[in-house]
Amino acid sequence: ARDSAPDVVLVVGGDGTLRVAAEVLHGSGIPIALLPTGTGNLYARNLGIPIGDVTAAVRSAFHGADRAVDVAFAALTTADGDTTEHAFLVMAGIGLDARMAADTNAGLKKRFGWLAYSDPIMRSVVGNRQVDLRYRLDEGDEHGMRAHTVIVGNCGTLTAGLLLLPEAQPDDGLLDAVAFRPRGAFGWTKIGYGLSLNRFYHRTRFGRLLARFLPRSRTLGYTTARRLDLVLDEPEQLQLDGDPFGLVAAASLRVEHGGLVLRTA
Numbered sequence: 149a150r151d152s153a154p155d156v157v158l159v160v161g162g163d164g165t166l167r168v169a170a171e172v173l174h175g176s177g178i179p180i181a182l183l184p185t186g187t188g189n190l191y192a193r194n195l196g197i198p199i200g201d202v203t204a205a206v207r208s209a210f211h212g213a214d215r216a217v218d219v220a221f222a223a224l225t226t227a228d229g230d231t232t233e234h235a236f237l238v239m240a241g242i243g244l245d246a247r248m249a250a251d252t253n254a255g256l257k258k259r260f261g262w263l264a265y266s267d268p269i270m271r272s273v274v275g276n277r278q279v280d281l282r283y284r285l286d287e288g289d290e291h292g293m294r295a296h297t298v299i300v301g302n303c304g305t306l307t308a309g310l311l312l313l314p315e316a317q318p319d320d321g322l323l324d325a326v327a328f329r330p331r332g333a334f335g336w337t338k339i340g341y342g343l344s345l346n347r348f349y350h351r352t353r354f355g356r357l358l359a360r361f362l363p364r365s366r367t368l369g370y371t372t373a374r375r376l377d378l379v380l381d382e383p384e385q386l387q388l389d390g391d392p393f394g395l396v397a398a399a400s401l402r403v404e405h406g407g408l409v410l411r412t413a
Contacts, residue, residue: 149173150172150173150176150178153178154178155178156178156209156411157169157173157178157179157180157181158182158183158205158206159182159183160183161183161184161186162186162187162189163186163188163190163238163389164186164389164390164391165186166180166191166237166389167234167236167237167389167391170219171234171235173408174219174235174407174408177409178409179410179411180408180411181205181410181411181412182197182205182410183202183205184199184200184205185200186390187390188306188307188390190303190306190307190389191237191238191303194238194305194318195412197412197413204413207413208411208412208413209411212412213411213412213413214409214410215409215410216319216407216408217318217319217407217408217409218318218404218405218406218407218408219235219236219403219408220235220240220302220323220402221233221235221236221402221403222386222388222393222399222401223399223400223401223402224386225396225399226395226396226397227383234393235388236389237302237303238301238302238389239299239301239302239312239313239388239389240299240300240301240387240388240389241297241298241299241300241387242279242281242297242298242299242378242384242386243279243296243298243328244297245297245299245387246385246386246387247385248387277296278294278329279294279295279296279298279380279381279382280293280382281293281294281295281298281378281380281381282379283376283377283378283379284376285371285373285375285376286373293329295328295329295369297327297328298325298326298328298378299312299313299325299326300324300325300376300401301313302316302318302323302403303316303318304316304324309347310344310346310347311343311350312326312346313326314346314349314350314370315372319405321403321406322373322374322403323372323373323401323403324370324372325370325371325372326368326370327368327369328367329366329367329368330367331367335367338365338367339367342367342368343368374402374403375400375403376401376402377398377399377400377401378398378400379397383395383396383397384396
């Protein structure tokens with residue numbers, strides 16, 4: 149499709165399908181229009197694109213406005229030293245969401261949608277396995293950290309309106325990241341409490357005012373950067389936009405500002 153220089157490419161599918169299309173079409177100037185028909189459709193939800201509305205999607209493809217959005221890239225290195233680079237638009241993750249992507253049965257996912265993730269989520273939370281890693285933000289110093297989950301993204305909202313990355317925007321030229329660092333069952337209670345209140349603290353005037361006076365949580369650690377380098381003590385599962393990419397020993401994540409043209413209503 150790219151080689152034929154089309155006026156627009158209409159992508160029918162979920163976040164994974166869109167990720168593959170963006171990997172090919174980024175930098176070409178060819179607009180992508182989206183008809184979201186996947187399990188989560190997180191990118192469509194974050195950008196306010198109607199889900200399952202064929203008429204609206206086709207109308208937008210032919211008559212919508214073009215918008216430049218960011219594309220993120222993950223250079224993934226295996227324990228053998230082989231490195232491959234892949235695009236993503238929503239989130240990259242090690243830990244909870246990577247195990248969800250790797251351990252969820254495809255048939256159950258197609259039949260039950262997000263409910264199919266409940267089993268790997270529960271097993272990951274109960275096991276509470278921590279990962280030792282080193283990270284570097286942009287050109288800064290390297291730091292060590294132990295965390296259950298690290299998620300880096302361009303979009304912040306999950307299903308049911310849960311706000312995971314409060315400051316994430318698809319076109320700000322930055323990557324937002326969060327680390328889950330629970331200590332026991334009470335730590336997971338704090339994570340649930342913090343995530344449930346994110347929308348209040350970041351989307352309401354009173355909440356933003358209140359957040360100025362509250363201490364920062366060590367259980368949920370947030371940061372932003374244009375580039376994030378991770379080195380893992382032991383290879384871990386990694387996911388990009390809901391697709392599992394196997395065990396990686398290191399990952400370098402970067403963002404290309406305005407690298408993709410999206411056509412919306």
